Amino acid sequence: MPEFNLLAILLIVALLVLWKLDFAATLLTLKNLKPELPEEFRGVWDDEKYQKAQSYEKAQAQFGVISSIFSLTVLLAFWFFGGFGWVDGLVCGWGLGKIGTGLAFIGILYLGSWVSSLPFDLYHTFVLEEKFGFNKTTARTYLVDQIKSHLITAILGGGIVALILWIFDSVPNAWIWAWLSFTFISLALTYLAPSFLLPLFNKFTPLEDEELNAAIQSMAKKCEFPLTEISVMDGSRRSSKSNAFFTGFGKRKKIALFDTLIESQTTDELVGVLAHEIGHFKRKHIVQRLVISMIQTAVIFFLLGMATNPDTAFGSQLYAAFGIPTGSAAATAAGLVLFMIVFKPVSRLLSVAMNILSRKHEFEADEYAVVNQGTPDHLISALKKLSANNLSNLTPHPLEVFLDHSHPPVLVRIQALKKLG
Numbered sequence: 001m002p003e004f005n006l007l008a009i010l011l012i013v014a015l016l017v018l019w020k021l022d023f024a025a026t027l028l029t030l031k032n033l034k035p036e037l038p039e040e041f042r043g044v045w046d047d048e049k050y051q052k053a054q055s056y057e058k059a060q061a062q063f064g065v066i067s068s069i070f071s072l073t074v075l076l077a078f079w080f081f082g083g084f085g086w087v088d089g090l091v092c093g094w095g096l097g098k099i100g101t102g103l104a105f106i107g108i109l110y111l112g113s114w115v116s117s118l119p120f121d122l123y124h125t126f127v128l129e130e131k132f133g134f135n136k137t138t139a140r141t142y143l144v145d146q147i148k149s150h151l152i153t154a155i156l157g158g159g160i161v162a163l164i165l166w167i168f169d170s171v172p173n174a175w176i177w178a179w180l181s182f183t184f185i186s187l188a189l190t191y192l193a194p195s196f197l198l199p200l201f202n203k204f205t206p207l208e209d210e211e212l213n214a215a216i217q218s219m220a221k222k223c224e225f226p227l228t229e230i231s232v233m234d235g236s237r238r239s240s241k242s243n244a245f246f247t248g249f250g251k252r253k254k255i256a257l258f259d260t261l262i263e264s265q266t267t268d269e270l271v272g273v274l275a276h277e278i279g280h281f282k283r284k285h286i287v288q289r290l291v292i293s294m295i296q297t298a299v300i301f302f303l304l305g306m307a308t309n310p311d312t313a314f315g316s317q318l319y320a321a322f323g324i325p326t327g328s329a330a331a332t333a334a335g336l337v338l339f340m341i342v343f344k345p346v347s348r349l350l351s352v353a354m355n356i357l358s359r360k361h362e363f364e365a366d367e368y369a370v371v372n373q374g375t376p377d378h379l380i381s382a383l384k385k386l387s388a389n390n391l392s393n394l395t396p397h398p399l400e401v402f403l404d405h406s407h408p409p410v411l412v413r414i415q416a417l418k419k420l421g
Contacts, residue, residue: 024399044388084322087109207232212267366413394411
C-alpha cells in the first residue's frame with residue numbers, strides 16, 4: 001500500500017491547489033462575460049451569435065469542471081487504494097522480462113486512462129460540439145480515428161518507451177542517452193509526420209484556387225520564405241472550426257489550409273493569416289521554442305534518472321509513496337509513470353511561462369504580417385471572422401489568460417494591430 005510520506009503529501013497539496021486555481025479562473029471568466037457585444041466586432045458578429053458564444057463558453061466551462069473533478073478523483077482513488085502496486089503485482093507475474101513487464105505496466109495504465117476518459121470524449125464530441133454546430137465527425141470516422149491512434153501509439157509509443165526502458169536499465173549516464181534518443185526521434189517525427197502520419201487521418205489536396213495560390217506565393221517570395229507546397233486539408237470532415245498550419249524544416253516549408261478556413265476568408269485575409277505564420281519562422285520563434293523544449297526535456301530526463309534510482313532519496317520516497325517495490329521487474333517503467341505524475345504541478349508552472357512567451361510571439365508575428373502586407377486591416381478582419389466561426393470568448397478573465405492562453409485575447413490583438421496601422 002502507498003506510504004504517505006513528505007513527497008506524497010506535497011503532491012496531494014499541489015494537485016488540489018492547481019485544481020482550485022483552475023476552478024477560480026473558470027469562475028472569474030464566467031463572471032467576466034459581458035451581456036453586450038463589444039462594438040469592435042459589430043458587422044462580423046451579431047447579437048444571436050454572441051449569445052450562442054456565451055452559451056458555448058458556459059457549457060465548455062461546466063464540462064471542464066466536471067471532467068477535471070472526475071479525473072482528479074480517479075487518480076487519487078486509484079493511488080490511495082494501492083492501484084499502482086496492484087498493477088505492478090499483476091504484470092510481474094506474467095514472466096515477460098524487464099522491458100516486456102514495463103511495457104505491460106504502462107500499457108494497462110494507458111488503457112485504464114483511455115477507458116475512464118472515453119465517456120467524456122464521446123460527450124464532448126457528439127453532444128457538446130454537436131449542440132453548437134461544430135461536430136462533423138460520424139461514428140464511423142470516430143471509431144476509425146480511435147483505432148488508428150491506438151495502433152500508432154502502440155507501435156511508435158511502445159517502441160520509444162521500450163528504448164528508454166532499455167537505456168535506463170542498461171546504459172551508464174542513462175539520462176543523457178535517453179534524452180539524445182528522444183530528441184532525435186521527436187525531430188524525425190516532426191519532419192515525417194506531415195508526409196506519413198497526418199495523411200492517415202486527413203486528406204490533403206493541392207490548392208486549386210489560382211488567385212489564392214498566386215497571392216500566397218507572392219507573399220512567400222516577398223518574405224523570402226522557401227514555400228514548396230500549398231495544400232488543402234479536409235478539416236470539415238470532423239469540425240466546422242477553422243485553422244491553418246505550417247510544417248517542414250530548412251528549405252522545404254509546407255502550408256496546409258483547412259477547407260473551412262478557405263470558405264470563410266477572402267484572399268487578402270488568408271494572406272494576412274499566412275503572413276502571420278511566416279512571421280513566426282522569420283522571427284525565429286520556432287527555433288526558440290525548440291531550444292527551450294530540448295532544455296526542458298534534458299532536465300526532465302535528468303530528474304527521471306533520479307526518480308528511477310531507488311538508492312536516491314527522491315527515488316526511494318517516490319516508490320514508497322505509490323506502493324511500488326523497488327526490486328520489481330516493472331520498477332523502471334513505474335518510475336517513469338510516477339515521475340510524470342509528480343512532475344505535473346511543475347509542468348503546469350512551466351506551461352504558464354511558455355504561454356507568456358507564446359503570447360509575446362503572437363504580437364511579434366502580427367507586427368511582421370502588418371509590415372509585409374502593408375496594412376493591419378486584412379488580419380484584423382480575418383481574426384474577427386475566426387473568432388466568430390469558432391465562437392471564441394471575447395472577454396476571458398486575465399487570470400485564465402495568464403494560466404491557459406497561448407494567444408492573447410482577440411480584442412487585445414486587434415487593438416495592438418490598430419496601433420500599427
